[in-house]
Amino acid sequence: MTTEYPDDTKQSQIPQRAPGGTAKRVLIVYYSQSGDVHRALEALVRPLEMRDVEITWRRIDSAPAYPFPWRAREFFDCMPEAVSGEPPALAQLDLDATERFDLILIGWQVWFLSPSLPIQAFFATRHAEVMRGTRVITVTCCRQMWQRAQAKMRALIAAAGGIHTDSIVVTHQGSALLTYITAPRIMLTGRRDKIAFLPAGGVARTEIDKLGRFGSRLLEAADRWAEATPTPLLTGLRTATVNVASLLPELIGVGCMMVFARLARLCGGPGNLIRLPVIWLFVLLLMLLLPIVLTISAVLTPVLKRVLTRRLARYAQVV
Numbered sequence: 001m002t003t004e005y006p007d008d009t010k011q012s013q014i015p016q017r018a019p020g021g022t023a024k025r026v027l028i029v030y031y032s033q034s035g036d037v038h039r040a041l042e043a044l045v046r047p048l049e050m051r052d053v054e055i056t057w058r059r060i061d062s063a064p065a066y067p068f069p070w071r072a073r074e075f076f077d078c079m080p081e082a083v084s085g086e087p088p089a090l091a092q093l094d095l096d097a098t099e100r101f102d103l104i105l106i107g108w109q110v111w112f113l114s115p116s117l118p119i120q121a122f123f124a125t126r127h128a129e130v131m132r133g134t135r136v137i138t139v140t141c142c143r144q145m146w147q148r149a150q151a152k153m154r155a156l157i158a159a160a161g162g163i164h165t166d167s168i169v170v171t172h173q174g175s176a177l178l179t180y181i182t183a184p185r186i187m188l189t190g191r192r193d194k195i196a197f198l199p200a201g202g203v204a205r206t207e208i209d210k211l212g213r214f215g216s217r218l219l220e221a222a223d224r225w226a227e228a229t230p231t232p233l234l235t236g237l238r239t240a241t242v243n244v245a246s247l248l249p250e251l252i253g254v255g256c257m258m259v260f261a262r263l264a265r266l267c268g269g270p271g272n273l274i275r276l277p278v279i280w281l282f283v284l285l286l287m288l289l290l291p292i293v294l295t296i297s298a299v300l301t302p303v304l305k306r307v308l309t310r311r312l313a314r315y316a317q318v319v
C-alpha cells in the first residue's frame with residue numbers, strides 16, 4: 001500500500017501508543033452492497049489500525065434489506081424514494097447516539113443521484129445524532145455522478161449536527177461511457193470481471209490501495225481532530241475529481257428523475273403495481289435520452305472544460 005509520507009521524519013510526528021492507553025476513538029458507519037465502500041474504508045483506515053486508535057465499525061442496513069444482485073424491476077423501483085428522500089426503516093443498529101467519538105467516517109454510495117436509501121434511512125433515525133458536534137469525513141463510491149448526492153449528504157450531516165470537513169470520492173474504473181455498461185452489469189448480475197471489450201467494473205483495486213494516504217494524513221493530523229473550529233484535514237491530497245463529461249448528463253438526469261419520482265409517488269409506494277408503468281416509462285426515456293445526452297455532452301465537454309477547469313478544481317477541494 002502506498003503511504004503519503006514514507007520518510008522517517010514525517011512518521012515520527014505520528015502519535016505512538018500512549019502508555020496510559022488514551023486512545024482516540026473513531027466511528028465508522030457504512031453501507032455496502034458489492035463491497036466497494038467496505039474495501040475503500042478498510043484501505044483508508046489501515047494506517048490508523050496500526051496506532052493508538054480505537055475503531056468502532058457499524059454496518060447499517062435497511063429493513064427490509066435491498067437485494068444484491070438486483071432484479072431490474074426492484075432496481076428502478078427504488079428511484080422515486082431515493083430521489084424524494086423517503087427511505088425505508090433502518091434495521092436494528094447497535095449504536096448509542098449519546099456516545100462520543102473523536103472522528104466519524106461515513107461510508108456511502110450514490111443511488112439515483114442521491115445518497116443510497118440505507119444511508120438516508122440512517123439519517124432518518126436518532127442514531128444520526130451520534131454526529132452532533134463531531135468532525136465527520138465522508139467516503140463515497142459511485143459510478144461517476146456524485147455532485148448532487150454530495151450536496152444532499154452535506155445537508156443531512158448538517159441537520160444531524162455533524163461537522164463535515166472532508167469528502168473522499170472514489171469512482172469506477174474505465175471510461176465514463178463504458179461504466180454505463182459495467183456498473184449495471186455489477187448491479188444486475190453481481191459480476192465485475194473483465195470480459196470482451198469491457199474493462200473490469202467497480203472501483204479498481206489500485207485505486208482502493210491508494211486510499212491509505214488519507215489514513216496516514218489523518219494520523220499525522222490527529223491533534224487537530226478536535227480543534228474548536230474544525231478545518232479540512234485532507235487538503236492537497238486530491239480527495240475527489242470532477243468529471244466534466246458527467247456534468248450535463250447529471251443535470252438532465254436530476255430534472256428527469258425529479259419529475260418521474262413525483263409521478264410515481266402519486267401512484268403509490270415501492271412495489272405498487274399501479275406505479276409500474278411510470279417506472280418503465282422512466283426507463284424507456286432513460287434509454288432514449290442517454291445516447292442523445294452523451295453526444296451533446298461529448299461536443300460541449302471541451303468547451304466546458306476550458307471554461308470550468310479552475311472553478312471545478314476549487315470545488316473538488318471543498319466538496
Ligand SMILES: Cc1cc2nc3c(=O)[nH]c(=O)nc-3n(C[C@H](O)[C@H](O)[C@H](O)COP(=O)(O)O)c2cc1C
Nearest residue numbers: 032033034035036037110111112113142143144145
Ligand atoms: C440502485 C442504484 C443506483 C445507482 N445510481 C448511481 C448514480 O446515480 N450515480 C452513480 O455514480 N452511481 C450510481 N450507482 C452505482 C453505485 O454508487 C456504485 O456501484 C458503488 O460503487 C456501490 O458501492 P457498494 O457496492 O459498496 O454499495 C447506483 C447503484 C445502485 C445499486
